[in-house]
Amino acid sequence: GAVVSQHPSRVICKSGTSVKIECRSLDFQATTMFWYRQFPKQSLMLMATSNEGSKATYEQGVEKDKFLINHASLTLSTLTVTSAHPEDSSFYICSAYRRGGTDTQYFGPGTRLTVL
Amino acid sequence: DAKTTQPNSMESNEEEPVHLPCNHSTISGTDYIHWYRQLPSQGPEYVIHGLTSNVNNRMASLAIAEDRKSSTLILHRATLRDAAVYYCILRDFYNQGGKLIFGQGTELSVKP
Numbered sequence: 579g580a581v582v583s584q585h586p587s588r589v590i591c592k593s594g595t596s597v598k599i600e601c602r603s604l605d606f607q608a609t610t611m612f613w614y615r616q617f618p619k620q621s622l623m624l625m626a627t628s629n630e631g632s633k634a635t636y637e638q639g640v641e642k643d644k645f646l647i648n649h650a651s652l653t654l655s656t657l658t659v660t661s662a663h664p665e666d667s668s669f670y671i672c673s674a675y676r677r678g679g680t681d682t683q684y685f686g687p688g689t690r691l692t693v694l
Numbered sequence: 695d696a697k698t699t700q701p702n703s704m705e706s707n708e709e710e711p712v713h714l715p716c717n718h719s720t721i722s723g724t725d726y727i728h729w730y731r732q733l734p735s736q737g738p739e740y741v742i743h744g745l746t747s748n749v750n751n752r753m754a755s756l757a758i759a760e761d762r763k764s765s766t767l768i769l770h771r772a773t774l775r776d777a778a779v780y781y782c783i784l785r786d787f788y789n790q791g792g793k794l795i796f797g798q799g800t801e802l803s804v805k806p
Contacts, residue, residue, distance in 0.1 A: 582737075610791055621781075622738070622796040671737045673794070681726065681790040685737030 580606050580676050584686035591662055592694055599657045599689045601672030607652040608674035612683070613645075616669040628655045652677070662693045698782045703801045706772045714767040714800055716782030724787040727758060727765050731778040732799070738781065741767065777804045 581604040591597050601611055609630050614622040626647050627635040634647035644666075646658040655674075659666055673685040699717040706712040718727065729741040742749055742756045744765075749756040755768040769776055781799040786792075 584737075612793060614796075621779075621798050622732075624793055624795060627793055669735075673737070675791050681728075681785055681787075682740045682743070683730075683738075683794050685739060688735070688737045690735075 580674075580682075580684040582672065582674055582684045582686040584670075584672055584689050586689060587687060588690045588692075590692045590694065593663050594661055596658055596660045597662055597691060599659075599670055599672075599691075601655045601657070601674070601686050603653045603674045603676075603684070606674075606684075607677040608655075609652060609677050611649060611655040611672055611674045613647060613655075613657050614671045614673070616671060616688075622671060625657075659691065662691070664693045667691055667693045698784060698797055700780075700782055700797065700800045702798065703803070706769075706776075706802060706804050708774060708804055708806050709771050712769040712772045712776070712802065712804075714769075714780050714782075714802065715764065716766070717764045718782070718784055719763045721762050721784055722786065725784040726787060727756065727762075728783045728785050728794075729754070729756065729767050730781045730783065730794075730796075732781070733775075733778045738796075741780070743785070772802075772804045774804050774806065777802060 583602045585600045611628040613625045616622045625640045628647045628649040630649045636642045649655040669688050671688045673683040728743040730738040732738040742754050744756045757766045779799040779801045
């Protein structure tokens with residue numbers, strides 16, 4: 579099967595610091611990866627589409643200078659939450675399509691970010 | 695991609711079948727019906743998808759109405775591990791590889 583990993587699984591940081599979350603496709607190449615955010619008891623909200631070798635496409639209302647996305651290779655995308663504040667505390671989930679595969683997204687296990 | 699409507703929550707008993715409905719009255723001819731589910735504190739996982747004909751796989755079955763305006767995800771024997779939020783999502787064939795927009799889904803609880 580197609581496996582997507584995320585690191586770290588859980589992070590606690592102080593307000594004002596930056597946090598980097600990694601998303602890796604372990605056994606397939608992913609030209610496109612996606613980043614979602616999920617608050618408690620709510621659905622997933624798409625933040626941005628990450629394309630390998632090009633700039634990410636952000637959804638309306640998502641601050642691109644706050645949520646930096648880098649997709650430097652076909653198996654790795656990173657999301658950096660800059661100058662994190664308590665309202666950024668959330669569950670961040672990435673996903674990817676298998677290059678040359680079917681129209682099925684494979685999701686990572688998520689990263690729980692808590693900003694104190 | 696067109697919009698879907700699902701009940702907010704459903705309850706089931708363990709080892710009984712579960713029928714999760716989804717309405718998609720504005721579905722277009724090129725929209726596939728996809729189902730994903732999200733177990734507590736995990737990322738979503740793919741369950742099944744179909745276009746017109748009913749589909750079966752090891753996880754579930756998908757029954758699609760003849761007019762395609764609704765569909766039903768069927769779990770043949772619910773287990774406690776099936777407790778999750780189930781999302782019904784329409785995907786345009788010509789939008790393959792594109793973003794996935796999640797609605798509110800149906801929260802399924804399974805009683806022992």
